[in-house]
Amino acid sequence: MLRYNIRGEKIEVTDAIRTxxxxxxxKLERYFTETPDANVHVNLKVYSDKNAKAEITIPLPRLVLRAEETSNDLYASIDLVVDKLERQIRKYKTKVNRKFRDKEATQDYFASVVEENGEIESEEGHADLEIVRTKQFPLKPMSSEEAVLQMNLLGHNFFIFLNADTNEINITYLRKDGKYGLIETN
Known part of the structure; x- marks a missing residue:
């Protein structure tokens, strides 16, 4: 059963928008053998420049679906973000079915979807999951601030390091808004 938590920023979430x-x-339920028991977190934003952003996060037992899209129309943004989630599910389903064919419980999580032309969707897109390069490097103990500086010096958008304060592996990354984020492992 899907439960919805729909929030609006600078917009009132009307019954029409909620519906x-x-x-x-x-529509995404058709990709699962049974309706997942999940909370659907929807965040809708309207900006002063007439753009509208839709963010949807659906934490599921075996994966977290998350996507966001911005366009000049709120309803178009909702359509785009659901399309993006659908592509994520298809890609993940293909990967899971290929990797775990012999594990019935995992494979049964996803339903076979019949396309509008009557064909069962094909398992495509595996080539983009190929690892083409492997790097190894020692983790140097440093502060998160030093890790951000190192990341910027290298011109990367993330950096893995050993946090000198906690002795845990952490990741700094560059966010879409130009600010920095920190992922702490445990």
Missing amino acids: YVEKKVE
Whole structure:
């Protein structure tokens, strides 16, 4: 059963918007053998420059679906973000089915989806999961601030390091808004 938590920033979430979101997200249920028991977190934002952003996060037992899209129309943003989630599910389903064919419980999590032309969707897209390069490097103990500086010096958008304060592996990364984030492992 899907439960919806729909929030609006600088916009009132009307019944029409709520119904539209629920109707669109429910289309994703066809990719599962049974309706997942999950909370659907939807965040809708309207900016002063007439753009609208839709963010949807659906934490599931075996994966977290998350996508965001921005366009000049709120309903178009909702359509785009649901399409993106659908592509994520298809990609993940293909990967899981290929890797775990002999593990019935995992494979049964996803339903076979019949396309509008009557064919069962093919398992495509495995080539983009190929690892083409492997790097090894020692983890140097440093502070998160030093890790951000090192990341910027290298011109990367993330950096893995050993946190000198906690002795844990951490990751700094560059966010879309230009600020920095820190992922702490445990």
